[in-house]
Amino acid sequence: xxxxxxxxxxxxxxxxxxxxxxxxxxxxxxxxxxxxxxxxxxxxxxxxxxxxxxxxxxxxxxxxxxxxxxxxxxxxxxxxxxxxxxxxxxxxxxxxxxxxxxxxxxxxxxxxxxxxxxxxxxxxxxxxxxxxxxxxxxxxxxxxxxxxxxxxxxxxxxxxxxxxxxxxxxxxxxxxxxxxxxxxxxxxxxxxxxxxxxxxxxxxxxxxxxxxxxxxxxxxxxxxxxxxxxxxxxxxxxxxxxxxxxxxxxxxxxxxxxxxxxxxxxxxxxxxxxxxxxxxxxxxxxxxxxxxxxxxxxxxxxxxxxxxxxxxxxxxxxxxxxxxxxxxxxxxxxxxxxxxxxxxxxxxxxxxxxxxxxxxxxxxxxxxxxxxxxxxxxxxxxxxxxxxxxxxxxxxxxxxxxxxxxxxxxxxxxxxxxxxxxxxxxxxxxxxx
Ligand code: SF4
Numbered sequence: 001x002x003x004x005x006x007x008x009x010x011x012x013x014x015x016x017x018x019x020x021x022x023x024x025x026x027x028x029x030x031x032x033x034x035x036x037x038x039x040x041x042x043x044x045x046x047x048x049x050x051x052x053x054x055x056x057x058x059x060x061x062x063x064x065x066x067x068x069x070x071x072x073x074x075x076x077x078x079x080x081x082x083x084x085x086x087x088x089x090x091x092x093x094x095x096x097x098x099x100x101x102x103x104x105x106x107x108x109x110x111x112x113x114x115x116x117x118x119x120x121x122x123x124x125x126x127x128x129x130x131x132x133x134x135x136x137x138x139x140x141x142x143x144x145x146x147x148x149x150x151x152x153x154x155x156x157x158x159x160x161x162x163x164x165x166x167x168x169x170x171x172x173x174x175x176x177x178x179x180x181x182x183x184x185x186x187x188x189x190x191x192x193x194x195x196x197x198x199x200x201x202x203x204x205x206x207x208x209x210x211x212x213x214x215x216x217x218x219x220x221x222x223x224x225x226x227x228x229x230x231x232x233x234x235x236x237x238x239x240x241x242x243x244x245x246x247x248x249x250x251x252x253x254x255x256x257x258x259x260x261x262x263x264x265x266x267x268x269x270x271x272x273x274x275x276x277x278x279x280x281x282x283x284x285x286x287x288x289x290x291x292x293x294x295x296x297x298x299x300x301x302x303x304x305x306x307x308x309x310x311x312x313x314x315x316x317x318x319x320x321x322x323x324x325x326x327x328x329x330x331x332x333x334x335x336x337x338x339x340x341x342x343x344x345x346x347x348x349x350x351x352x353x354x355x356x357x358x359x360x361x362x363x364x365x366x367x368x369x370x371x372x373x374x375x376x377x378x379x380x381x382x383x384x385x386x387x388x389x390x391x392x393x394x395x396x397x398x399x400x401x402x403x404x405x406x407x408x409x410x411x412x413x414x415x416x417x418x419x420x421x422x423x424x425x426x427x428x429x430x431x432x433x
Pocket of ligand 1: 152153154155156159160161162196197
């Protein structure tokens, strides 16, 4: 009788990617995936906010409570930074960190034999190489993620990730290309290159073979089945003329750039220990638009960072108008124990955070509408994914990352050119040409 397992994942796209890779490892070792009443529950935790820690603990306790006889294995960023807290949670059998997740399968087999609690947290300072996890198939139908990099050395003052994921490390180029081949053999047309700090690909000093993110893009673009390459995020400083020229030349790069801004105030960017100022950010966006005039520029903004004045907030609102983003994710600053920002004076109260977040969301709605309206009359390349919420329509994402709906007959996972005719409910409508 096969042992059954299930993986519960919290957090980012990289965590989701790793859970899918671990799922394949279990299945390749003869285990069977089962949602309920499984023999093994693996919880892939997150620690990006205090709330993520709490949710991780709740998920672990719930899995134990609902499955008194199952093996409970905990891994990921929360157990990497707080292993003792995880050990104290009743009924945890196996504890791993964020950089040795592939060991969970053999540790479950060990536990099946010995029934003794296992804790295997490897120190991040000793971890110089990346786990070579690979996926041949993915739960998403049209877009496949490939994790190319791990870790971050930026140490933004509000962020726990460098303490949870450790130093930057890059995957071997051949294994990335091999994975892209396998995924496109399985029908995927769009590849999303992801990581903890994608722009740091190839930047670790120890790396013998000097390569850069643009080398990954060019090599993945050489894989026949790959029709589109999307980047999960970019660091503004790494945008250069050479990078954009080579990206454009591949003919497969999506004109969508997720450039986390966080604040439009130089005063706050300095306190955040971000490595750019608003004028450099703007310069890079203008460079992008030189090569990709209709690029979708999306971003993240934190409101209510410690010591943020009304003036700083106004600077951010003005800067947003200058850039004209296609989408903004707004986060209220949340104090994260263990970060530099958590110890800063001038913490902002919740009501002010709410007001400022409201201001930015209101502005975001207007500039997003402006960007959508600008698409009317344009022809966009769309990868169709699913039936639309609009009755009788099919929908998919354009290369500049906008949702497009058509009435035409089209299959899932097909890429078509669409002439945009109108904007409706913050989405685009068009017809295939
Ligand atoms: S770049 Fe900054 S915010 Fe992003 S993961 Fe690294 S430290 Fe965190």
